[in-house]
Amino acid sequence: MAENKQYDVVIIGAGPGGMTAAMYASRANLSVLMLDRGAYGGNLNNTAEIENYTGFKKIKGPELAQQMYDGATQFGAEYAYGTVTKVELDGNLKKITTDMDETYTAKAVVIATGSDHRRLDVPGEEDFSGRGVSYCAVCDGAFFKNKHLIVVGGGDAAVEEGVYLTQLASKVTVLVRRDELRAEPIIQAEAMNNxxxxxxxxxxxxxxxxxxxxxxxxxxxxxxxxxxGKIAADGVFIYVGNIPMTTSFTNLNILDDQGWVKTDDRMQTAIPGIFAIGDVRETPLRQVATAVGDGAIAGQQVYEYIKSMN
Structure with a gap:
């Protein structure tokens, strides 16, 4: 077993939210480690262009990821590769174990592991991801102006995003697996009148x-x-749910019955010193901007928490 490395805060996940939390915490002179199972930036690295992040008219996802990383590490925050397999409590400290046979101890932990889009798991879905298959109307809708789009799903997200896409597309066809929509009546009414x-x-x-x-x-x-049957279309937007990446935290009893981490408006979980941000929470909007906002709050709250321990 490798030596136990100690930090003030370990941030699990180095997407936009995690990197922002790292910047705020390290700027407060805390020792910070970002752990991620992949390259820093998260889903930014799979996004060709971003047109809805304040400060940039248009920027490539990997480029924004690099700029965020440079900002996150300028005050001393570190980055390491590894999938967290368990977080355990040791008094006021937290013990973080990874699949790389590394163990870390921290006074605070920020969970920023995000969520994954639930897939249809049908032929062509992966092949055409980024080439007409999307899971985010706000992110990609602008690429389909005056096109015919298909939305798959019958819940709130599918119908709301379908309505959003009508501002850009010439036509939106919603394919519903059941014989009725599951979306709230007020959302359905707006869609039916479109x-x-x-x-x-x-x-x-x-x-x-x-x-x-x-x-x-x-x-x-x-x-x-x-x-x-067969339906011709220029794009397919899939909304059949999201899956929180939280299996490593089930032992902490901080998840709801769907697996999302429960927090208050200060990003604090039920366990003092454990925070959660971004898409790993049940949130109404999964965007770079909202993750960054959560990260800023968490970074500051981590500082306040650690200061209270002294």
Whole structure:
């Protein structure tokens, strides 16, 4: 076993929120470690261009990730690779173990592991990711002006994002697996009154199809009649839920019944010294800007918490 390395705060996840928390905490003269199972930046590295982050008219995702990392480390915050497998309590301290056979001890922990989009797991979904398949209308809708789009899902997110896309697309077809929507009535009413939206019920996507460059449509299955079909479209936006990346924290009893970390408005969990930010929380908007806001609050609260320990 490698030696136990000690920090004031360990931030689990080095996406926009985690890097912002690291910047605020290290700027307060705390020793900070960011741990991530991949490259710093998180989903920024999978985003070609970002057009909705204040201060930049347009910026490539990896470029923004690098700028955030440079800002996060300028006051001494460190970065290390590794997947956290467990967080344990040791009095007022927290013991963090990774799959790299490393152990860290910290006075505070910030959980910033984010969430993952629930996939359809159908042929073509992964092949056309970023080439017509998207999980974020706010992020990618602008690339489909005056195009026909398909939205998959029947909950609040699917219908709300479908309405949003009608501001850009010529037509939005919502494919609903059941015979009715699960979205709240007020959201449904707005969608039903939108001339650009149509709903096809009892329909599942069995394959996303396209050419060498982009999506051209989907293959469908009618869940009542068994009929197979095909719908031509320029893009497919998938909203069948999100999965919180929180399996490493189940022993802490800070998760709700869906696996999201529960916090107050100061990003504090039920355990003093353990905070959570960004997409790992049940939040109404999963964007770079909201993660950064959470990170700033958490970074400052970590400082206040550690100061109270002295």
């Amino acid at each position: 001339d650009k939206m149509e709903f096809i019920y009892n329909t599942s996507v069995t394959e996303i199809i396209g050419d060498d460059i982009k999506v051209t449509g989907v293959k469908t299955h009618n869940n009542k009649t068994g009929e197979e």
